Amino acid sequence: MPVKKRNSFLINPELDRAQILKDATRELALPTRRLFLKGAVTLGGLTMLTGCGLSDNQSVESFLMRVSRLNDRVQGWLFDPNRLAPTYSEAELTRPFPFNAFYGVEDVPEVDAASFVLKVGGLVTGKRSWTLPELYALPHAEQITRHICVEGWSAIGHWGGTPFREFLRQVGADTSAKYVGFKCADDYYESIDMPTALHAQTLLTFQYDGKTLPPEYGFPMKLRMPTKLGYKNPKHIMEIYVTNTFPGGYWSDQGYNWFGGS
């Protein structure tokens, strides 16, 4: 079949067409991504500085992505497992605590408490399915800490639940593995490094402000890490798994830094 030169990069039989289509649709579905490219092109000053017109956006983007992965390693190295995030008093709570997600509050998923079962998978030797009453019976801890959003704002909240390292111990997790991954009811997915998973303030949260975690804050459970930015704290968790294969995350796959530590 003769291939028109103009389009050859699109119909090169050696490339996986389905994959390209999938990637392209995903990229285009994100208005911010289109802006990213547009913004980079319109930036005349930078064009002058680099002298390459930034026409090869692809290489700039992949360079920045590589630096971001390097920054993951630097942050892993800066992370002190014994350093605690500051805690606050009831009086300092931010009321109301802001709702934040990649969708509006009207689209918050409704999870049925009675039929809910948390799945646990990957490198664990113990119990692989947990009902809510079983989870609520685990050792209890509370914290009032600052939630720092990647956008810059911060809010102080009051969370209750079980220390995540205690939960990992209960499920017989291989804590020498690299990552803990999460799958959520709102199609969010996230993963964290094991040192953070084992941090004393990393809390598998079932309560907000002394009451059952409301849907907008992540019912049935949210992983609360005051040592990480907001988007690293998954809500509506349905499945937890331990792995050595890098799982990525909803936002970090689009360009946010994966480690996202503070």
Add this chain to the structure above:
Amino acid sequence: MAASPLKTALSQSAKPIHPVWVRLCHWLNALAAILMVLSGWRIYDASPVFKGFVIPPAITLGGWLGGALQWHFAAMWLLFFNGLIYLGLNLATGRLFRKFFPLSPRAVWRDLRLALIGKLHHDDLSHYNALQKIAYLTVIIDLVVLVLSGLAIWKSVQFPLLRELMGGYDNARIVHFCAMALLVGFFVVHVVMVALVPRSLLTMIRGR
């Protein structure tokens, strides 16, 4: 054998006004600072510290918050290591003290008055006047404050001392913003001054 007067004169004229490492560090720093400021503006816009004050997205870098953060956290390494080399060499060679001192409030005041009536000359490019000295020292300290407040925002849990020094996480953002504004103010005046004495630009490029 004593050096001949000719030889001394030759080596004097061959010696650049700005050594090559100063020139390199200066332009790398300018590049890093511009990238940091433009991407920083986009990050600022994601959640403005001062309600109602937004920076026009068209003049920012990164296109969206994630892209801007990538630029910011890449350019920071250039700014940081280049700054370390500049400060390190300036201290080690004693150039910092030769070039920027002595500096007295009286000299600054005198040069400021001269500048305002258009009588401040910059004929001898190998010497900075008092206004230049104070401006350059200020921007150097300002850049240090920018890096430290930025570190307090980025790693507010890992660097508690720095965080408290900046008055807490939220306040560190205000410090960071104000230091940025001072840097931009310096930049505007700096470029205008260079335009008024174009010969100085040559010295920062060729050394002479």
